[in-house]
Amino acid sequence: LRPVIFYVPPEESPLERRLREARQEAQACNQRFWARQNCAFHQEKEEFIYSRLKAKGLEMRDETGQKATLNAEEMADFYKDFLSKNFRKHMQYNRDWYKRNFAITFLMGQVALARALRWLRWKKKNV
Amino acid sequence: GLFIWHLKSTGIRHVPCQFVHLCHVANDRLITFQYFTFLKRMYVTQYNKDLSQRAKPKSDSVASPFREFQQLDQEKKVIKIRPISPVHQPLSETTRGNELRETKSAAETEEAVTPVRAESKEDRQWKEMKLRLDDLPGILARLSKIKLTALVVSTASAGFAMAPVPFDLTCFLLASLGTGLASCAANSINQFFEVPFDSNMNRTKNRPLVRGQISPLLAVCFAASCGVPGIALLTLGVNPLTGALGAFNIFLYTCCYTPMKRMSIANTWVGAVVGAIPPVMGWTAATGSLDAGALLLGGILYSWQFPHFNALSWNLREDYSRGGYCMMSVTHPGLCRRVALRHCLALIGLSTLAPVLDITTWTFPVVSLPLNLYISYLGFRFYRDADRSSSRKLFFCSLWHLPMLLLVMFTCKKSFLEKEDKGDLLGGNHGRAMEIRLP
Numbered sequence: 395l396r397p398v399i400f401y402v403p404p405e406e407s408p409l410e411r412r413l414r415e416a417r418q419e420a421q422a423c424n425q426r427f428w429a430r431q432n433c434a435f436h437q438e439k440e441e442f443i444y445s446r447l448k449a450k451g452l453e454m455r456d457e458t459g460q461k462a463t464l465n466a467e468e469m470a471d472f473y474k475d476f477l478s479k480n481f482r483k484h485m486q487y488n489r490d491w492y493k494r495n496f497a498i499t500f501l502m503g504q505v506a507l508a509r510a511l512r513w514l515r516w517k518k519k520n521v
Numbered sequence: 522g523l524f525i526w527h528l529k530s531t532g533i534r535h536v537p538c539q540f541v542h543l544c545h546v547a548n549d550r551l552i553t554f555q556y557f558t559f560l561k562r563m564y565v566t567q568y569n570k571d572l573s574q575r576a577k578p579k580s581d582s583v584a585s586p587f588r589e590f591q592q593l594d595q596e597k598k599v600i601k602i603r604p605i606s607p608v609h610q611p612l613s614e615t616t617r618g619n620e621l622r623e624t625k626s627a628a629e630t631e632e633a634v635t636p637v638r639a640e641s642k643e644d645r646q647w648k649e650m651k652l653r654l655d656d657l658p659g660i661l662a663r664l665s666k667i668k669l670t671a672l673v674v675s676t677a678s679a680g681f682a683m684a685p686v687p688f689d690l691t692c693f694l695l696a697s698l699g700t701g702l703a704s705c706a707a708n709s710i711n712q713f714f715e716v717p718f719d720s721n722m723n724r725t726k727n728r729p730l731v732r733g734q735i736s737p738l739l740a741v742c743f744a745a746s747c748g749v750p751g752i753a754l755l756t757l758g759v760n761p762l763t764g765a766l767g768a769f770n771i772f773l774y775t776c777c778y779t780p781m782k783r784m785s786i787a788n789t790w791v792g793a794v795v796g797a798i799p800p801v802m803g804w805t806a807a808t809g810s811l812d813a814g815a816l817l818l819g820g821i822l823y824s825w826q827f828p829h830f831n832a833l834s835w836n837l838r839e840d841y842s843r844g845g846y847c848m849m850s851v852t853h854p855g856l857c858r859r860v861a862l863r864h865c866l867a868l869i870g871l872s873t874l875a876p877v878l879d880i881t882t883w884t885f886p887v888v889s890l891p892l893n894l895y896i897s898y899l900g901f902r903f904y905r906d907a908d909r910s911s912s913r914k915l916f917f918c919s920l921w922h923l924p925m926l927l928l929v930m931f932t933c934k935k936s937f938l939e940k941e942d943k944g945d946l947l948g949g950n951h952g953r954a955m956e957i958r959l960p
């Protein structure tokens with residue numbers, strides 16, 4: 395995920411502040427979730443490979459020093475397992491993300507509208 | 522390689538660096554100066570674009586009245602940025618910045634531009650993220666998955682061409698345009714929904730919304746500005762049935778398929794229907810009704826989707842599993858391969874059905890047999906071997922198999938005149954050309 399620094403304009407309206415905070419929060423939330431997921435995935439994958447290799451009687455690294463890997467079939471078991479274990483977490487995250495996404499986009503719309511009106515008023519004043 | 526890098530960088534980013542000072546950029550004075558002039562140019566164009574809230578590039582002449590205003594401000598504020606498209610600053614090196622400036626190609630290639638990067642922290646700079654007007658077409662093209670849209674439009678045109686009516690150019694063009702716009706809208710909404718998931722997967726992490734090149738609001742506005750005219754064009758310019766199908770397809774794709782991807786493996790079947798509808802739309806655009814022919818064409822595309830998608834998803838199992846996508850290839854690998862093979866064989870059956878329904882001559886199943894047998898063979902290899910190479914072979918074969926099949930179908934199309942004669946013989950009435958149905 396790409397971190398974003400949101401510029402704070404000096405005359406930020408409360409609406410704009412809400413938008414900015416919502417976006418920052420969503421970003422932080424996303425970052426946390428995915429970082430944790432990815433780390434967990436990576437870790438569990440390592441553990442899985444290790445346990446499977448051990449069951450086969452092999453070491454993590456073979457004679458040439460290369461990291462031993464399992465073939466796709468065996469990894470498939472792991473992927474299936476990981477997916478089903480995290481299903482509920484993902485459902486929760488989905489709901490959360492959809493809500494946030496809509497809220498942020500709606501706020502953006504409001505901000506855009508407010509800004510457009512402001513510009514129109516400025517235009518009228520200066521014309 | 523890429524995955525590991527991605528993981529490492531995710532780990533690094535975990536450090537709360539959201540409020541890192543912009544001092545990185547300011548270090549080099551020369552860069553700063555260029556940076557500011559760059560910003561000035563950016564500010565003007567951005568200001569322009571925001572006011573119109575339209576995704577159309579504006580000519581530079583309109584920019585001049587605002588330049589004075591902006592210059593005054595620049596003394597007061599160091600960096601004046603329009604927060605509507607806030608400062609998005611991706612962690613990337615300068616190559617990314619060049620990419621932004623020189624993004625021209627509308628191609629949605631697997632951007633191998635992000636190869637294994639020498640990831641040192643000093644390389645990463647905070648980059649000003651501004652929406653350039655000349656970047657916009659490229660960005661929107663990627664947002665609407667223009668290549669996929671082009672394929673969808675071509676299947677719709679195939680549906681139109683196969684319909685047993687005299688060819689009407691205006692209708693054809695309107696139908697193609699409408700379908701294309703509807704597809705753009707659907708793809709944009711899909712990307713809008715899937716931002717954090719896309720950013721997590723290697724294949725999709727360079728999409729415009731993920732990179733922050735445009736804001737979600739713009740994506741939605743673009744989708745609306747494509748979808749509404751597209752469907753209107755179909756409903757009013759072609760016929761209501763086609764418009765309804767188009768709207769239904771957008772709904773199915775964005776509101777059913779996209780959420781379902783994360784909920785159940787049944788999403789593949791829904792996605793296959795989504796892919797099958799465009800040729801049906803083409804047919805109904807030509808004839809105005811849903812005939813057996815339309816359904817057959819839809820059926821062919823429906824069956825085709827399975828070897829195509831299952832083969833693609835086979836190699837992405839790791840990313841899907843990590844990202845939380847429920848795909849057959851991850852949870853039910855055996856089913857995945859069986860279904861792919863089953864539908865390859867179904868293609869043979871459907872091709873044989875075509876002359877029975879009087880859409881093509883009997884040459885069609887004969888000529889298409891080698892094609893279908895080849896893809897079935899690859900499907901069988903995929904079923905048996907279930908490895909990376911067989912899935913890739915099947916996927917790439919599916920890419921050229923479909924156009925070839927449609928082309929052969931078109932060349933074997935039963936001539937309209939022939940059917941007219943047949944109609945005569947059977948004592949059917951002619952009436953208007955558009956009303957002639959299959960006997």
